[in-house]
Amino acid sequence: MNSQTLQSQVVALGQAARAASRHIAKASTAAKNQALLLAAAALRRDQASLLAANAEDVEQARKKGLDEAFLDRLTLTAKSIESMASGLEQIAALQDPVGEITGLSRRPSGIEVGRMRVPLGVIAIIYEARPNVTADAAGLCLKSGNACILRGGSEALRSNQIIARAMHEGLRGALLPDSVVQVMDFTDRAAVGELITLKGLVDVIVPRGGKGLIERISNEARIPVLKHLDGVCHTFVDASADVSMAVKVADNAKTQRYGTCNTMETLLVHEAIAASVLPPLCDIYRNKGVELRGDEAARRLVPEMKPAEEADWYAEYLAPILAIRIVPSLDAAIDHIARYGSQHTDAILTNDWHNANRFLREVDSSSVMVNTSTRFADGFEYGLGAEIGISTDKLHARGPVGLEGLTSQKFVVLGHGEIRGG
Numbered sequence: 001m002n003s004q005t006l007q008s009q010v011v012a013l014g015q016a017a018r019a020a021s022r023h024i025a026k027a028s029t030a031a032k033n034q035a036l037l038l039a040a041a042a043l044r045r046d047q048a049s050l051l052a053a054n055a056e057d058v059e060q061a062r063k064k065g066l067d068e069a070f071l072d073r074l075t076l077t078a079k080s081i082e083s084m085a086s087g088l089e090q091i092a093a094l095q096d097p098v099g100e101i102t103g104l105s106r107r108p109s110g111i112e113v114g115r116m117r118v119p120l121g122v123i124a125i126i127y128e129a130r131p132n133v134t135a136d137a138a139g140l141c142l143k144s145g146n147a148c149i150l151r152g153g154s155e156a157l158r159s160n161q162i163i164a165r166a167m168h169e170g171l172r173g174a175l176l177p178d179s180v181v182q183v184m185d186f187t188d189r190a191a192v193g194e195l196i197t198l199k200g201l202v203d204v205i206v207p208r209g210g211k212g213l214i215e216r217i218s219n220e221a222r223i224p225v226l227k228h229l230d231g232v233c234h235t236f237v238d239a240s241a242d243v244s245m246a247v248k249v250a251d252n253a254k255t256q257r258y259g260t261c262n263t264m265e266t267l268l269v270h271e272a273i274a275a276s277v278l279p280p281l282c283d284i285y286r287n288k289g290v291e292l293r294g295d296e297a298a299r300r301l302v303p304e305m306k307p308a309e310e311a312d313w314y315a316e317y318l319a320p321i322l323a324i325r326i327v328p329s330l331d332a333a334i335d336h337i338a339r340y341g342s343q344h345t346d347a348i349l350t351n352d353w354h355n356a357n358r359f360l361r362e363v364d365s366s367s368v369m370v371n372t373s374t375r376f377a378d379g380f381e382y383g384l385g386a387e388i389g390i391s392t393d394k395l396h397a398r399g400p401v402g403l404e405g406l407t408s409q410k411f412v413v414l415g416h417g418e419i420r421g422g
Contacts, residue, residue: 039170
């Protein structure tokens, strides 16, 4: 496909999305919910077809020599398809933010001033290997009154097409246009460059994938971007932590799943409790095949650890590798997170509420946790139904981005015939 043809096709997608955004912005909550529920039913009905298509995608990716973490993100199961369907149902059950008026107050002039939630318009989501993003993103955009253009990785094209078919079936059943949800079915990488410069047709770009993809989009986009670059997540075991709880939570934070952005990549342990926590915890990691890289103090307690290098403290492994550092204080832990962290998700395990409160206030991340696993940092677990991504930016939306994060607010003024005097 030549560049002129590609550009015209991407522009056509943008124009169709812009037109569809006007329809979905004014759609009733009942119609949007009906579309979501019908799409969920279609996913369940077509589970066998989706699994077969996904198996082809996975096989092709394996032949290309893509790594296990990538294959893990690409692979669908009956359970993950059910999660997609139930996620759409949960989005349908959530309160519709569109049209909500808040903060209405009467001014001395007599006018009433408030704010109304409104859709952003057209959202383009660019992602790599996770087919579940197709359903989650489409569902969230639909319910929040936005049209979306979805550009998944070429490795998941077959899977994404079947998921898109289910979404279109739901939209048609609710008498809404198919073009509310568009999945790009051409895999030319240059299409991304065209999409992220569709100023006037696309309102927000959401990149989901590796750091290279997100950096490229952030640097080249002419449209606002909601993003996070890394998921360098920390768990700090404080001196007062319950040892058995600390072992259980730190194990889960690393090993429940390796290839996700909310998986713990660095474990910080207070020197006063390290001798009690690290040996049993590292036995668990060793039995699960986790490679450990520690500082000198950690290696004195667990000698088989590899020496950690400076680069390890910055690393998002997305693999069974963990960096471990022993620190002398809460301040040292907070300083480490400030220096090496990515402002994604960080947790403290402690029985000292003063320390917990300091950690909550002083750690500048989009999710900060006390006495639980970083793996909870996602839209489903936060009650958002699903998420379109996680933002570590501080403007507009931060953390898991659900329905509210896909809307903006405009001022509304209710008058009673008032006029402004001199």
